[in-house]
Amino acid sequence: MASPDGLPPLRAVIAAHGLEPKKSLGQNFLLDLNLTGRIARQALPLDRATVIEVGPGPGGLTRALLAEGAERVVAIEKDPRCIAALEEIAGHYPGRLEIVAADALTVDLAALAGGGPVKIVANLPYNVGTQLLLSWLAPPVWPPAWESLTLMFQKEVAERIVAAPGSGHYGRLGVLAGWRTRARILFEVSPAAFTPPPKVTSAIVQLFPNPAPQPAPLAALERVTAAAFGQRRKMLRQSLKSLGGEQLLTRVGIAPQRRAETLSIEEFVRLANAV
Ligand code: SAM
Numbered sequence: 001m002a003s004p005d006g007l008p009p010l011r012a013v014i015a016a017h018g019l020e021p022k023k024s025l026g027q028n029f030l031l032d033l034n035l036t037g038r039i040a041r042q043a044l045p046l047d048r049a050t051v052i053e054v055g056p057g058p059g060g061l062t063r064a065l066l067a068e069g070a071e072r073v074v075a076i077e078k079d080p081r082c083i084a085a086l087e088e089i090a091g092h093y094p095g096r097l098e099i100v101a102a103d104a105l106t107v108d109l110a111a112l113a114g115g116g117p118v119k120i121v122a123n124l125p126y127n128v129g130t131q132l133l134l135s136w137l138a139p140p141v142w143p144p145a146w147e148s149l150t151l152m153f154q155k156e157v158a159e160r161i162v163a164a165p166g167s168g169h170y171g172r173l174g175v176l177a178g179w180r181t182r183a184r185i186l187f188e189v190s191p192a193a194f195t196p197p198p199k200v201t202s203a204i205v206q207l208f209p210n211p212a213p214q215p216a217p218l219a220a221l222e223r224v225t226a227a228a229f230g231q232r233r234k235m236l237r238q239s240l241k242s243l244g245g246e247q248l249l250t251r252v253g254i255a256p257q258r259r260a261e262t263l264s265i266e267e268f269v270r271l272a273n274a275v
Helices: 012-017 033-041 060-067 081-091 108-114 129-137 155-162 172-180 220-232 245-251 265-274
Strands: 048-053 073-077 098-103 118-123 144-155 182-190 202-209
Touching: 012 048, 012 081, 033 060, 033 118, 033 220, 048 108, 060 081, 060 118, 081 098, 098 118, 098 172, 098 245, 108 118, 129 144, 129 155, 129 172, 129 182, 155 172, 155 182, 172 182, 172 202, 172 265, 182 220, 202 220, 220 265
Parallel strands: 048 073, 048 118, 073 098, 118 144
Antiparallel strands: 144 202, 182 202
């Protein structure tokens, strides 16, 4: 029996194209179109931007994005086995789905979007999810090419992205995301929703660019957070020793006895501007 969008059920697609999930590609598929519809709706409206989806796999989220009104979806998939299945979706929605058979770590997103507004929506492969997010948070020019990110991560990573100072999850990812974006967790997704089920709970995170983050050199901010959180239990005068230690901290008005996880983003920015 066909699904509401008129295409075959995802289980049939997987069987027809031999898409046995591969762990090496982080393949945990979503087969419930109600759930992929719920994820796609978080990024509405979808018709005024190019929607970039990383890792469409058999196309459950891709189909939801198109059914929810996306006029142009660019789907970047590394696994060549998935391309024929995705072409069937493209045929069902003529002119609205572009399939890019490539590694998302090496593609130029801005070029794919052709200069217009972009929304990125993805059930990310967990093995490269953090790396992809860091690349989207760290373009040399800000605001970035994208206007929103709606992404599935392991819950533990999601908590690190949205973490505030003082939380045990607060670290380099939280400082970078908190500096350049407004990020929040929208909802959790249980392992049972995936085929095969991963070991841990997942969560959908949404990020919007902060239009005017406090100015700071990105490379310096990365150096400071790497040093501070690299030894997160130590006092900053010790963990930041190679960057100027006590002298640097005193110069920017931060008590040298404090620990990394107590520093606000504004204090990290002050340090980045001073090193
Ligand atoms: N979107 C599908 C879904 O929700 O059912 C599949 C999600 S699955 C977690 C991750 C997908 O990313 C897989 O299809 C995998 O082949 C693809 N993938 C893994 N590494 C990739 C990379 N570096 N670039 C592009 N796609 C990648």
